[in-house]
Amino acid sequence: MECCREPSCRKRGRWRWRWRRQSGSGVNAEEEHGIKKIILIGTPNVGKSMLFHRLTGIYATISNYPGTTVEVFRGRGSFENQLFEVIDTPGMYSLLPLTEEERVTRALLLAEHPEVLIHVIDARNLEKMLSLTLQLLEAELPVILVVNMMDEAETLGIDIDLAQLEKDLGIPVVATAASKGWGIELLRKRIAEYVRKHGVRKGVG
Ligand SMILES: Nc1nc2c(ncn2[C@@H]2O[C@H](COP(=O)(O)OP(=O)(O)OP(=O)(O)O)[C@@H](O)[C@H]2O)c(=O)[nH]1
Ligand SMILES: [Mg+2]
Incomplete structure (x- = not known):
């Protein structure tokens, strides 16, 4: 096209x-x-790609980020009659990139002007992972926090006060277990709500 x-x-x-x-x-x-853009970010192995598949279905295009061997997955989803492009990214620990993967993720954040940035964290390591959430909020990025692996947390008897977390951070917080499909419908709803409330970000990609 x-x-x-x-x-x-x-x-x-x-x-x-x-x-x-x-x-x-x-x-x-x-x-x-x-088309509105959603970027999924988070440390390695928290379930970003699993969420990507849940949000987009099976259709995805894969390309190497220009000048690198790092693969970027793009797919589409329609939530509450709004069309979204969803971008899955390589794992990153901090906004200060050390690895090629982290550099690519940071470059994507700067170049793509997403309407929503979904920070995916592991419910079993909440406190450790929230430092990246705070960095993203400090950078004034449009963050929704997804606390994934809730099934594992439940098994371990970890109790998370999501309402309090949402209040403390001042952003939407959604609990999921992507591998089991838990919380995905609610996440779709919260994304659509967020975009309706905050509108479309301006920027040239
Ligand atoms: N029990 C459980 N396992 C999950 C969940 N989400 C993802 N997984 C599993 O966790 C592993 C990592 O998931 P991925 O989706 O590949 O994680 P990722 O964040 O994309 O990892 P990187 O691409 O390496 O950064 C896989 O084996 C998934 O099946 C979940 O909610 N619960
Ligand atoms: Mg992945």
């Missing part, structure tokens, strides 16, 4: 070829300009 060449078009330049690969998706050019 061709780019419309408007200055605000996110498909201009280096991203354009990837969208061409999705030309069979049945989404027209007008819809693509209004």
Whole structure:
């Protein structure tokens, strides 16, 4: 699918070829300009890719991030009649990148201007993982916190006061067990609500 060449078009330049690969998706050019972006981030092994599949279904395009061997997965989901592009990223520990994977994730955050950044954490290591949430909030990114692996936490008898966490952080907090499909519908709802409330972020990708 061709780019419309408007200055605000996110498909201009280096991203354009990837969208061409999705030309069979049945989404027209007008819809693509209004598409909202969700980026999934978090440390390795917290369930980002599992959530990605839950949110998008099986359709995804894979490409190497320009100039690297790091793979980036993109897919689509429609929640409450809003179309989203969902981007899965390699694990990162901090906004100060050390590895190539972390550099790619940071570059994606800066280049893509997501409407929602889903920070996925492991319910079994809540406190340790919240430091990245705080960094993201300090950077004024549009964060929704997903506390995943709730099934494992439950087995271990870990009790998490989600309402208090939501109050303390001042952002939506959703509990999930992605491998079991728990909390996914609620997450979709909270994402759609968040975007309705905060609107579409402006920026040129
Ligand atoms: N028990 C349980 N296992 C989960 C859950 N979510 C993901 N997993 C498992 O945890 C492992 C890691 O999941 P991934 O989705 O690959 O994690 P990731 O964050 O994408 O990992 P990286 O890509 O390495 O950063 C896999 O074996 C999943 O099946 C969950 O909610 N509960
Ligand atoms: Mg992954």
